[in-house]
Amino acid sequence: MSRALPEMLQCADLTVLERKGERMKWQQQQQQYQQSYLQESQMSFIPSFQTEMLELSMMQEMSKNGAENGWPDLGKYQINDTESAAYLTAGFGAGEDYGISRTASCPPVVGEEKGGDFPVLEKMVVKESSKKRRADKAATCLKANDVVEGTRDKRLKGDTNEEESKAAEQNPTTTTTTNNNNNNSSSINNRETSADSSKENSKVSDVQKPDYIHVRARRGQATDSHSLAERVRREKISERMKFLQDLVPGCNKITGKAGMLDEIINYVQSLQRQVEFLSMKLAAVNPRIDFNIDNFFLKEMLSGCNGSYSTLGVSQELTNPVLLQFNPMHQGVTCSGMDMAINPSDITLRRTTSAPLSLPDTFVDSYFHANGSSSNNWDIDLSTLYSGDFQQGRQSVFPSQSLTGNLEVNNLKMEM
Amino acid sequence: MPNIRTIKTTQKAKTTTFSSYSSSFSMQPMHLSAETPTSLKTMFALRFLRAYSKINRYKSPSRLSSSSSSSSSSSSIVIRRCKRIKLAAYASMARAVGPKRAWSRALLHKVLHRTRLHRSVTRPKVSGAGSGVAGGAINRTDKLRRLVPGGKRMDFCNLLGETANYIQCLTAQVHVMQGIADSLPPQAWF
Numbered sequence: 001m002s003r004a005l006p007e008m009l010q011c012a013d014l015t016v017l018e019r020k021g022e023r024m025k026w027q028q029q030q031q032q033y034q035q036s037y038l039q040e041s042q043m044s045f046i047p048s049f050q051t052e053m054l055e056l057s058m059m060q061e062m063s064k065n066g067a068e069n070g071w072p073d074l075g076k077y078q079i080n081d082t083e084s085a086a087y088l089t090a091g092f093g094a095g096e097d098y099g100i101s102r103t104a105s106c107p108p109v110v111g112e113e114k115g116g117d118f119p120v121l122e123k124m125v126v127k128e129s130s131k132k133r134r135a136d137k138a139a140t141c142l143k144a145n146d147v148v149e150g151t152r153d154k155r156l157k158g159d160t161n162e163e164e165s166k167a168a169e170q171n172p173t174t175t176t177t178t179n180n181n182n183n184n185s186s187s188i189n190n191r192e193t194s195a196d197s198s199k200e201n202s203k204v205s206d207v208q209k210p211d212y213i214h215v216r217a218r219r220g221q222a223t224d225s226h227s228l229a230e231r232v233r234r235e236k237i238s239e240r241m242k243f244l245q246d247l248v249p250g251c252n253k254i255t256g257k258a259g260m261l262d263e264i265i266n267y268v269q270s271l272q273r274q275v276e277f278l279s280m281k282l283a284a285v286n287p288r289i290d291f292n293i294d295n296f297f298l299k300e301m302l303s304g305c306n307g308s309y310s311t312l313g314v315s316q317e318l319t320n321p322v323l324l325q326f327n328p329m330h331q332g333v334t335c336s337g338m339d340m341a342i343n344p345s346d347i348t349l350r351r352t353t354s355a356p357l358s359l360p361d362t363f364v365d366s367y368f369h370a371n372g373s374s375s376n377n378w379d380i381d382l383s384t385l386y387s388g389d390f391q392q393g394r395q396s397v398f399p400s401q402s403l404t405g406n407l408e409v410n411n412l413k414m415e416m
Numbered sequence: 417m418p419n420i421r422t423i424k425t426t427q428k429a430k431t432t433t434f435s436s437y438s439s440s441f442s443m444q445p446m447h448l449s450a451e452t453p454t455s456l457k458t459m460f461a462l463r464f465l466r467a468y469s470k471i472n473r474y475k476s477p478s479r480l481s482s483s484s485s486s487s488s489s490s491s492s493i494v495i496r497r498c499k500r501i502k503l504a505a506y507a508s509m510a511r512a513v514g515p516k517r518a519w520s521r522a523l524l525h526k527v528l529h530r531t532r533l534h535r536s537v538t539r540p541k542v543s544g545a546g547s548g549v550a551g552g553a554i555n556r557t558d559k560l561r562r563l564v565p566g567g568k569r570m571d572f573c574n575l576l577g578e579t580a581n582y583i584q585c586l587t588a589q590v591h592v593m594q595g596i597a598d599s600l601p602p603q604a605w606f
Contacts, residue, residue: 233573236573237572237573237576240573240576240577240580241576243580244576244579244580244583247580247583247584248583258556261556261557261560262556264560264579264583265556265559265560265563267583268560268563268564268579268582268583268586269563271583271586271587271590272563272586274590275502275505275506275586275589275590275593276498276502278505278590278593278594278597279498279499279501279502279505279593280494280498281597282468282498282501282593282596282597283494283495283497283498283500283501284494285597285600
């Protein structure tokens, strides 16, 4: 900052040719300065809260009067200087930076348009810009006065509101500088940085609202908590909308809440219709084959369990034809033999499930149960032997690994 | 006739065992991470298959006699079974999710009290709850409210969260039911 100020004063005194010669230097330095200013402004924005509002508004009025009086070139530079100096005295890091970047951007732009009549052109340009500035400052000074009154009231109330008022006072100044910067390409960057920094340092998140609707600021003291809650709610809604956007396919391209809601509604409806269709499909299944449900159950459970896909493929391929082989025999069983055949498997099943085992063991139990119930045309001896073997295999193998136990049972069944 | 009796008894035995090991299984989900969709899928699959086998057992006698006599399925039975299966699917999903979600609570309440499911879309109801969403989004919000069970009493923020969870669960449900329907052998169809 302090490097740039004497340089500008020098420039005010320089002749046209010298300025032409230094135009390239200007541009380079300007770029460097802008970069450094952007960094500085981000750094110095946060501690720059200790400014006095009255000083700042007085300086703005001074500069406004200067612009109205139509000062010569030097005066115009002085305006800029006083502004920047005011910012300096106010300790307003960001505003100061903006002021200088604006003044630094002036000479090369004008010089590029017309090399010869530099002062005249500059006068015109500066007059235009001063018109803009006048309008902006008329608005911002009104804002600033409002804010000053508000801040006085708040300071009387307590220190807690000070942060808020200072954050509010920060915004008009930055807008003035950025509005003056309209010719400059870096004005966009400045705005972005100011927005970012104001977002960063504002715990009071409704700073932007009283910036736009400033008439409601006093009444807004009562509604501040409401607006805060409203903002939180809106953030929540947008976050959930984002989540839904990830969830609903084809919703990424749609922007706007209404279209997204339409898409979500359509998706939910389609899913519900799909469930209806699938239940219709399942209702159309012949209920005689429902003992295969055990098999499906097993499959679902196994597919739900991670890492057992290799055994799943084997067991499914092996068990399905076997079960279907048992299908015709299954219907020709007498009542007595079947009850006797089922009971042991039932008992073993209850015993095994009552034991505190992990999930794969229950898979195997159901698997065993499926085998036992479908192969109930075999003898009691065979089924008891089966269960005994199963118990042995479980005791020996399962503590180490359950999946190998599953495969063993499978092999055992194939041997049968 | 003996065929029917045997099948009935087998199914009875089977459902008892089903209930036994499902009850033992329902003590277990604390060991699993109940949040992951895989466990949700397994829970739903278990409950739904149990209910499905019950439905099949319930319908099997008349079904078997009719199919053995005429071997033609009357559509009314299929429609009734379809409704039961759908109810069972929704109830088992709501049970699998548990009572921590508002939509599952509302869905379970609806299923238990035999309220009509998802038919309230056609009901012309004027809801005075302006949810703060401007313009034409109110209609859409009300539509969404009627689609998500229990959504009428939610504010818009909660509605979106519940909708997200509901969509997740519905996709899991559709996936599981599709798997069941696909894994049925071709001779299972009429």
